[in-house]
Amino acid sequence: MELLAFARGPALTFSLAIFVLGVVWRLVGVLALPPWHDYSPPREGAPPNWLAAIRAVFRKMIPHKTFLKDGMFTTINGYVFHFGLAIVVFLFVPHIVLIQSLFGVSWPGLPNGVITGVGGLTAASLLGALAYRLTSPVLKLISRPNDYISWLLTFLPVATGLAATAHVGLRYETMLALHILSVCAFLIWFPFGKLMHAFLFVLSRGATGIRFGHRGAQL
Amino acid sequence: MKPDDTLAGEMQRRGVSRRAFLKYGSYIASLMALPPSAVEALAEGLAAARRQSVIWLSFQECTGCTESLTRSYSPTLENLIFDFISLDYHETLMAVSGEAAEEARRAAMAANKGKYIVVVDGSVPMKDGGVYATIGGKTNHQILEDTVKDAFAVVAVGTCAAFGGLPKANPNPTGAVAISTLVAGKPMINISGCPPIPEAMTGALAYILSFGKLPELDHLSRPKAFFGETIHDRCYRRPYYERGEFANAFDDAGARQGHCLFKVGCKGPVTYNSCATTKWNGGVSFPIQSGHGCLGCSEPEFWDQGGFYRPLSTPLGAMGPALAGAALAGAALGVGAALSARSHQKHYLASLDKEKEKE
Numbered sequence: 001m002e003l004l005a006f007a008r009g010p011a012l013t014f015s016l017a018i019f020v021l022g023v024v025w026r027l028v029g030v031l032a033l034p035p036w037h038d039y040s041p042p043r044e045g046a047p048p049n050w051l052a053a054i055r056a057v058f059r060k061m062i063p064h065k066t067f068l069k070d071g072m073f074t075t076i077n078g079y080v081f082h083f084g085l086a087i088v089v090f091l092f093v094p095h096i097v098l099i100q101s102l103f104g105v106s107w108p109g110l111p112n113g114v115i116t117g118v119g120g121l122t123a124a125s126l127l128g129a130l131a132y133r134l135t136s137p138v139l140k141l142i143s144r145p146n147d148y149i150s151w152l153l154t155f156l157p158v159a160t161g162l163a164a165t166a167h168v169g170l171r172y173e174t175m176l177a178l179h180i181l182s183v184c185a186f187l188i189w190f191p192f193g194k195l196m197h198a199f200l201f202v203l204s205r206g207a208t209g210i211r212f213g214h215r216g217a218q219l
Numbered sequence: 220m221k222p223d224d225t226l227a228g229e230m231q232r233r234g235v236s237r238r239a240f241l242k243y244g245s246y247i248a249s250l251m252a253l254p255p256s257a258v259e260a261l262a263e264g265l266a267a268a269r270r271q272s273v274i275w276l277s278f279q280e281c282t283g284c285t286e287s288l289t290r291s292y293s294p295t296l297e298n299l300i301f302d303f304i305s306l307d308y309h310e311t312l313m314a315v316s317g318e319a320a321e322e323a324r325r326a327a328m329a330a331n332k333g334k335y336i337v338v339v340d341g342s343v344p345m346k347d348g349g350v351y352a353t354i355g356g357k358t359n360h361q362i363l364e365d366t367v368k369d370a371f372a373v374v375a376v377g378t379c380a381a382f383g384g385l386p387k388a389n390p391n392p393t394g395a396v397a398i399s400t401l402v403a404g405k406p407m408i409n410i411s412g413c414p415p416i417p418e419a420m421t422g423a424l425a426y427i428l429s430f431g432k433l434p435e436l437d438h439l440s441r442p443k444a445f446f447g448e449t450i451h452d453r454c455y456r457r458p459y460y461e462r463g464e465f466a467n468a469f470d471d472a473g474a475r476q477g478h479c480l481f482k483v484g485c486k487g488p489v490t491y492n493s494c495a496t497t498k499w500n501g502g503v504s505f506p507i508q509s510g511h512g513c514l515g516c517s518e519p520e521f522w523d524q525g526g527f528y529r530p531l532s533t534p535l536g537a538m539g540p541a542l543a544g545a546a547l548a549g550a551a552l553g554v555g556a557a558l559s560a561r562s563h564q565k566h567y568l569a570s571l572d573k574e575k576e577k578e
Contacts, residue, residue, distance in 0.1 A: 002519070002520065004489060005520060005523070005524060005535060008525070008533075008534055008535045009525070009534070009535040009536060012534045012535075012538075013534060013536060013538060013541050016534075016538060016541070016542060016545075017541045017542060017544070017545035018545070019545075020542050020545040020546050020549060021545040021546070021548050021549040021552070022549065023549065024545075024546050024549030024550050024553060025548075025549040025550075025552040025553045025556070026553065027553065028549065028550050028552075028553025028554055028556075028557065029552070029553040029554075029556035029557050029560075030553075030557075031553075031557075032553060032554055032556075032557030032558075033557050033560055033561070034560065034561045034564050093463050093465065093481070093482075094481070094530070094531070094532035095532065097481075097482055097530045097532050097533060098532045098533055098534075101529075101530070101533035101534065101538075102534075102538060102542070108463075109463050110463060111461060111462050111463045112460065112461045112462075112463065113461065167452075172449060172488060172489060173488075173489040176488075176489065176531075
């Protein structure tokens with residue numbers, strides 16, 4: 001139980017503190033940047049900035065038809081593991097209990113069988129994403145350690161969580177401790193690696209939408 | 220019963236048939252999850268067993284382990300004492316006291332040198348020379364060393380003896396340690412629990428008597444027969460856990476309907492013991508059946524796991540101050556980074572203006 005106590009105690013406290021510090025640091029740093037001014041007059045019929053930003057956030061959720069066919073796998077697979085992760089993280093009751101202990105809010109969860117099924121699908125989808133990255137010549141060329149580390153630190157909590165639930169490998173309490181420690185590693189890496197896109201994608205898409213909208217370009 | 224008598228002989232004298240004895244062997248064997256082929260061997264071993272000398276030492280403890288043993292369902296304490304073992308020294312149960320009691324211990328040790336079993340409940344204080352618990356002017360550590368040196372095996376009964384238990388809980392003012400840290404080179408079993416299940420104590424002793432060796436143990440030296448699975452894995456409320464049906468409080472609808480107690484702090488998922496199968500008080504019930512979550516009392520450091528009612532998936536300590544501090548520090552760093560960027564931009568624009576002026 002000592003490893004589990006370490007994971008639930010100092011490791012979780014430290015990693016959550018780093019996560020909060022890093023996320024707030026980066027978000028405040030971006031949001032408090034000097035405002036962007038385009039001194040050119042907006043194109044006729046250009047939407048207001050806020051509308052252009054919101055449109056861009058949602059419209060970019062589906063690739064442009066030009067790229068739809070070639071990007072079919074990455075699009076569908078991306079949705080599978082993103083939704084899978086969201087379901088596993090936010091609808092597994094022990095996770096909800098953790099969130100409730102931190103923020104005081106809770107909601108109903110799903111039965112464990114559903115979570116296990118979704119977790120398995122998510123793990124398979126993540127493995128598919130890695131295989132694609134390793135086999136696609138272009139993607140392989142532009143991949144950096146940041147991409148692989150981000151993948152690994154996303155995959156490990158899923159894999160250890162599934163192993164703990166299924167009683168595969170080590171004893172349950174050890175597997176649970178490893179699961180929590182893998183989440184700790186994920187939390188520490190999150191603000192400083194590409195995982196931060198979970199927050200920044202809204203800002204970057206919005207900023208792109210404003211610039212494009214100002215010039216009358218359709219997204 | 221004379222010391223040289225076998226248990227079978229004694230049973231025969233009391234009118235217990237061989238068939239009844241085999242049935243009893245089957246009970247012990249099933250309790251310890253032994254294969255059917257072991258039933259006869261266990262019964263034969265028990266039948267041929269001679270009276271086993273047991274010296275029971277009580278150190279930093281609450282006597283709850285003895286209380287638990289006296290509620291043993293089968294074999295009963297009377298059986299255990301008069302049929303299986305010769306309890307030559309037990310401060311709570313023996314009639315004599317003072318020097319006479321100590322003399323009984325020394326006599327039993329001399330008469331059964333290398334053969335007696337030492338059962339210990341309670342941890343041993345080591346701080347300040349062990350002065351926090353003494354008996355007859357000797358520290359617990361001295362008594363343990365003196366008694367264990369000629370023992371056949373040592374059985375640490377209860378979580379205090381097995382892992383330090385409550386006396387070792389933070390801040391551990393007496394420097395309490397587990398028996399295993401002080402006993403080297405002797406066969407050793409931990410029967411943890413606060414208190415341990417009586418059948419686990421008597422079952423382990425019966426196994427030693429029958430086979431003359433220790434039962435199969437886990438990595439914490441506990442008999443796998445009793446500590447091989449978690450409470451959660453054998454809990455009758457497990458289906459509720461799987462379905463996501465939980466009690467959110469001890470008096471809500473979920474609690475009344477017998478839903479899983481995970482959310483109110485049950486430590487069953489990480490606690491290895493046979494409470495859910497052997498149960499207590501002759502198989503009547505166990506804590507979860509009575510509506511309270513498992514405390515995890517048979518695991519090391521169970522007292523220092525952040526509170527009995529804190530769910531297993533939550534942090535051990537209060538996170539608020541750490542997270543608030545981190546958020547403030549993050550905001551300060553973010554503002555600093557943005558101000559730096561603004562300053563850089565200002566200088567850049569100023570330099571552009573200067574260049575324009577030059578042109």
